[in-house]
Structures are given as structure tokens and as C-alpha cells.
Amino acid sequence: MSTPLVRPKRKNPLARTRLPLLPQGARSRTALGLTAAAAEGRFALQVCGDCAHILYPPRDVCPRCLSARLTFGDVDPYGRLVAETTIRVSTDPYFRERMPWRVGIVRLDAGPVIVAHLHGDTIEGERVKLVLKLDKSGSAVMFALPAQETPHMQADPHLREMTCDPHYRRVLISDGRNAVGQAMTKAFSEAGASIVFVGVADPWKPFPGMAELSKIERVEIVALDVTDTESVTELAAQNGGRIDIIVNTGEHVRPGGIIARGNLSIARDEMDIRYFGMLRLAQAFGPALRFRGADGANSATAFVNLLSVHALMNWPAYGAHSAAEAACLSASQCMRAELRPGGVRVLNAFFGPLETEWFQTVPPPKLAPAALAKAVVAALKDGNEDIFVGDIAWDIRERLKANPKALERELGSQ
């Protein structure tokens, strides 16, 4: 069993902050197929389209039949830990300060032999389950878990290096005035966050759910208006050094297309709250997040974007809104590159229409804010980078993969 996490001690403000180092993240282009699977929390290996051979490490040619038709597909992740070692000396600076480090060779039932990081509860000779994780460099690695759940499994220090578990971390929810922000606050508190800062613009102005919000355990309401640069900068100056996860819950959903609106006022609000709001948070909190990526057990670990799945393909019924979401998606890709040197992850959670007032006329299925919050917490625990929450998000993802042009036409006539 893993040693349960203990609440990290208060940091000595005079102590030097350990700077982030990354394990080597370079991979061949083909091997990035594993990173694509890991980003979504899937376990996939290359499967030969001609002889069905399952291969690892990633190749461009099947070693059984020389076929080039190799695609990543979901594969049975169970196998046996054949041999293990505890590495005590490493040439790499990242691992050097995290010694000792266990790795092993796993023979999958499906065939391949895989060198993997080992969870502390894995036992040589016994069955394990392989998962793909993104390590601090953002590249996929194989991680062997015990085949059966063990107590406090999530607290394993190697696993915690590869995930963004909110347990004993400090979280900022950027907007607590809306239903999603309130659901997130509850979910993060329940996940064991040591403190949940909840941003509220104009705190003197009452809002639905206000009383319930302040009753949630370990919540601290802070003044924050993502449309006001000064407000964002001020909060970052006060608390930026002790925030490990930021969840941007700022939202501004209005129906209507581009031409139909006739002016820019709503579009400006959408961009100001969603796109510029995200940029303000990123610019104010990003440097501290990146700096604190290896700052002990409660290091900075993630920035969470909540994105309409229509960031990926415009939905003209909410056309201007989709465009603002697309801007946020593009900015998130830039943020990933900028936060990666700190080992800090950007999680994008894509979802369809929510069970909220601004989607009142949209038929079901719609996603409850609590379900979105639950999925975000689970994705952080799992260390994912892209998740699709709810039926609509998955539907759009699959249709986009199959035929983007068809999806454009279909959404245009909805």
C-alpha cells in the first residue's frame, strides 16, 4: 500500500524554491502517437493493419510482415512485471534529484515487452496494468499500476509526478458567480484541495448560490474580475505564489451568429470575458505557476480551460460565441508550450451545451455543471490534457474525426 499523503507543511518563505527540471521529452514523430493517447487518458499501441501484430516501441514498419499500415489502437493493458530495478544513479538532472526511481520490464498479454515506470505497489512477477501518462516534459510514458486497486494508490510519489491530483493542492476558481464555478468549487473541495480560492466580481452584489458557496469547506472567497486587469494582477500579487491549480470558469454564453447580431457589443463582451479574461489570468499567474512547477509536494501543476466543443467547429446558432471559444483554444495551445518548461499542464475540457439558462432552448442531452466539475477533477487525477465531457462533446469529436466538412454542413443546418 502507498503511504497516504500528509498535508504539506507551510513553506519556509526564506527557503529557495526548487526550480523545475524536466525528464527528456524528445520523441520520434511516430512515438507522439502515444502522447496523443496519453493526453486523453487512453492506452493505445500500434497495431499492424496487415498482420494484426501489436508493436512496441513505436515503429514505421511492422517487424513481422514489413507492412507500413500501422495505426494506434486501444489494446489490452494487462501483463506481468517480469523484472524490476531501483535506479539509484542517473545521468539526467531531473531523475537525479528524484532518486531512487523504480522501473521494470512488463510483458503484456498482448505480446509487446515494455519498459515502464513502476507504481510502488507493483510486485515483481505479478500482474500489472499499464497506463499511458504524460510526464513532466509533456511526453507520454508507460506506467505500471498494480492490476487491482490498492489503498491510497493515488498518493504514490512517482504517479503524483505524472498527474495533477488536487489533493492537498491549492486551487483558484476564477468565477464563483456562475453554476459551473460553484460546481467546481464543491468538486475541488471534495477532492481534498487544501484551499479553494473562489473569485467573485463585485462581492457586495448578491448572486444565486452565494450562501451555499461560502459554506463549502476550505473555501476562501476573493475579489476577482477577469475583465479587470488590475483586479487580476492584484490577486496574483497576493496569492499567486500559493496557487497550484487555476480553473478558469469565466463564461459568457449568448446565442446568435455573426451577421445576425448587427453590432460588436456582445462579441466584445464575449472576447473580453472569455479570451482576454483567459489572457489576463495567464499573464498574471503564468509566471508563478511555471516557476513553482517543482516546488515540493504541493507544486504548481495545472491550468484548466473549460471550452465549448464548438471551439473545434463553429455552431452558427451560437456562432460568435464559438469563435471566442476557438480563440481560447488557440491560446491554450500557446500556453501549453509556455508552461511546459515548468512541468505545468494545461487541461482543456471540451463540452456541449450545459444545463444552464443560456442554453434554455437547446434540446437535450445537456451537461450538468456538477458532471463537468467531476470530469475535470477526474482528468486532473488521471493527468490528462484533453477531455471530452458528455455525449454532445463526444459526438462532435467523433464526427470531426470522421469528416470535418460534413460536420461543418451539419452544424450549419441545425
Next chain:
Amino acid sequence: MPRQLTARRSYDGVVACQPVTVPYVRYSVESAAWWIGRALHQLAAQSGLRPRDIDGFSLSSFTAWPDTAIGLTQHLGLSPRWLDHIPLGGASGVVALRRAARAVQMGDAEFVACVGADTNHVDSFRKTLSSFSRFAQDAAYPYGSGGPNASFALITRNYMNRFGARREDFGKICVAQRDNARAVPHALMKQELTLEAYLAARPIADPIHLFDCVMPCAGAEAFVVCREDTARAQGWAGVRILSTIERHNAFPDDPIQIRGGWAMDAGELWAMAGLRPDAIDFVETYDDYPVISMLQFEDLGFCGKGGAADFVRGHTLTNDGSFPHNTSGGQLSVGQAGAAGGYLGLVEAIRQLTDAALGTQVPDAKIGLVSGFGMINYDRGLASGAAILARSA
């Protein structure tokens, strides 16, 4: 289309001679080209060959990058009519020998200079490991970055679990090699090693401890392959090549390495030489880790699979012992100078069979076996080779 292999032609009339070692150093500020040049310079000085006489050149080096053998011909001022670059790490020496022997035998070259050389800058070991191969980059190095220590730790651990070898058995190999090295002037590690000190050494990657690991260093090894009558005319002592084998990526379906390519070809090695293992006077294995020496004892036929620990327990492995092994101390005591590590045993065997040992001479050594192993591409060594050499009449 399986077919009968054609019977192998002998290497009659060809010898390996002129063993060269450029003394190793732990770190060097010089380039690989410098080390290669020192090896050729020493070879020229001791043999009397002039650079223009060298019409065949075979090079193995990890650190010559971005150059290969061709670029180095211009750097070194050679104009060979036969050129080879052998990037096979620990199998380089044996492979260079067998290719050069055929070139000489067929008349494509008169004097082939075979060189294994590498420099070792501060931090070049880390850089070599992190970009050693695509599979290493994608699927091995990101896992703790333990390098070969971690890979061989897994192989050693599995071998111990499966066949009952103990650390004491590996230790016996290391201690005997250290005894052999103590008389070798350029061995980097000459201080006495006891089994107690071996067992008490600090762990590196369990069950690998400090004295199971070779020390990366800079150095060069070289020899010449030419016709036996040419060597005689020059007054050079040479050794004959009775047989050789080479095999790559053998047994890809073994989940973890418990044997190397020798196991596929050992029968042919002995048949071609017309000998049995008991005819061998000394053995030079590739000893990047002692478990690999054990695999070679087994796969080359000195004992059965899994029997190497018992074999080691039943023999003395020093130069005056019942099974002289790694007679100059091997890489474990001399140091691992990159691709020169793949030449070390071969150059030492030439010395033993021409009464020119730098350390202690194996009494009455007439026939020696040299084995090579190299290239941990992902989870196992891919390249293997071996040669049986004999004193020239």
C-alpha cells in the same frame, strides 16, 4: 525459402597482427579524430607501415560525429581502396576482423588498419545515452535515465531470479579480472578488489553495484589484418583466424534477454574451427556487465543455459587459473573507451597469442576465443560476434 547454408570458406592465409593500445584516460579534451590518429601513429611507428601503405581502413567510433570513416580519410591523410565504418559498439572488433580478413583474402586490400577509438568529454556520456538510438530515446531513456546500468540491471535481475546466480558469482568474475589487470600498466583500475569490497559497493541500479559497471573513458585500440606471408616477410608476429560468427537481433521473441546471438551460431563457430570448447586456452568476453560474460560462457558452449554460475564457481578465472578470462582485466578494470571496448579483447588476444601480453602471459596460450556484444537499442544488446584465434605456426 529456407535453404541449406553454403559451407563457410576458411580464413587460411590471413593473420591479425600489430596490436595497438593508446593508453586510456578517464576524461579527454581531445576529439575522436585525435584518438584515432594516435592509434594510427603508434601503429605506423611499431610496424613501419607508412600511411600510404594502409590501403584498407576500418573504423568504429561513437564520438567521431559528424564524421564517419570517409571524412576521416581526409582528416588523417589516408587514401584507402577499401573502407569500412562499423557502428556495432562492443561487437565492432570481431566484425572488423572478419570483414577485413575477407577483403585481404580476396585481394581487395593488402593492409587493413582496424581502429576502435572514442574520446570521453565531461558530460559526453550523458549526451551519448540520451540520443543513442530512436528506441532508446522513445522508450528507454525517459524511464529514469539510468542508461545501460538500468537495462542490464533488469537483465541481471531476471537472470538471477531464473537461474539462481548470486552476486558472489558475478563478483568472482570481477575480482579475477581485477587480478589480471593489476599487471597491465594502462588499466584505469588497478587497486586490489576483494569479494568483500565488491559485495559492499554502493548500489547503482539493483542488483547492479559499483564494481559491476564499466567506467566510461577515452582510448583507442587497433590492429592490422594482412596476408600471413606478408606478415612473415615484414617480420611481424600474427595470429590465425580459425573461425568467426556474427548475428544481430537474435531471438527477438524472448521477453527479456537470457541469451545472445552466439546461441544461434556457436555450433558453426566450433565446426569451422574443428575444435571443442576444451581446446581453448583463454577467453575474452565482452564484459560491460558480468552477467553478459555469463551469457557468453553459456551461449558459446562452455556450459549449458543457466549453468554459468556453477561454471564460475568451479573454475579459477585468473591468467594462471583453470579458465583464464579477460586476461588484461577487461573493460571492468581497464575502462570502457566507447567502441574501443569492442576491440579490447581482440587486441589482447593477439598479444596473448604472440607472447606480447602487457600484463601476465597465459602459460602456453595457443588458442583463444574472443567474443563481442553491443548496442542496447532498447531493452537488450542486439549485436553479437565471436572469433577463435590461434598462434601462427
